[in-house]
Amino acid sequence: MAAAPEHDVPIPYMQRTRDYYQRLGYAAYRWAHFTDVPFTPLARPLAQSRLALITTAAPFQPGAGDQGPGAPYNAAAKFYKVYSDSTDALADVRISHVGYDRVHTRAEDPNSWFPLAQLQRAVKAGRLGALTPRFHGAPTNRSQRVTTETDAPELLRRCREDGADVALLVPN
């Protein structure tokens, strides 16, 4: 096997972003950081479990400007409250409101950030017991306080209301 080049590692996003904002003259961002991590074992096999999908993608909002594919960063498409929508259909959810890699990808295929169609297939194949009737949208808030005190408890409440046994979270 040939050795890989030095730069062929996962992108050091925190360092890259710190350097970037520092040189642009903005204050440094502090990412969430904990030493303790909770862990809950599965109560039953996945084939008998109900899964909740949680995404940071935003519902398409007519009138909120270019939301892609290939849109520039669009702060007007952001959302600030947890939302939910049906898992029976394929909702139109976009990622123009987040800092995805706009040089090397164009956000053309929703299945690359929102795996609902694949999850529906997994249920049909018996790999998963069921999906909860709704998926949930988590706001991409730079305020960790709002995420911790408002959004995370709201997501938990909705997951419980839907009888979720497990959850798949897909940040963008």
Next chain:
Amino acid sequence: MSLAARHLEANGIPTVIMGCAKDIVEHCGVPRFLFSDFPLGNAAGRPFDGESQALTLELALRVLETAPAARTTVQSPLRWTEDAAWKLDFSNLDRMTPEQIAERRREFDESKAIARTRREQA
């Protein structure tokens, strides 16, 4: 999102995250993480590639059911491209002209102002 996973997990709902930003997710500390070494925006697999998307989900489900302890990260074996040069571009000011940097600063200020107005209205 990592904070949400931690909150669900602490309250009895096992979670798995699919993501592309390995350092940020691990710095926060999450129970289970399927990492794809892809450009941000492709956490669920390669665009227009059903096989890649199916494999990504299957790996995430396996991480969910087999992780022995918290902070379990599994890296997908899929590669974005054979050449890793794309990794050098993201937010890399050394690769931008002064004009591009000035444009980025203008965009950032503008986006912040829009987000502030929207948040206040929400």
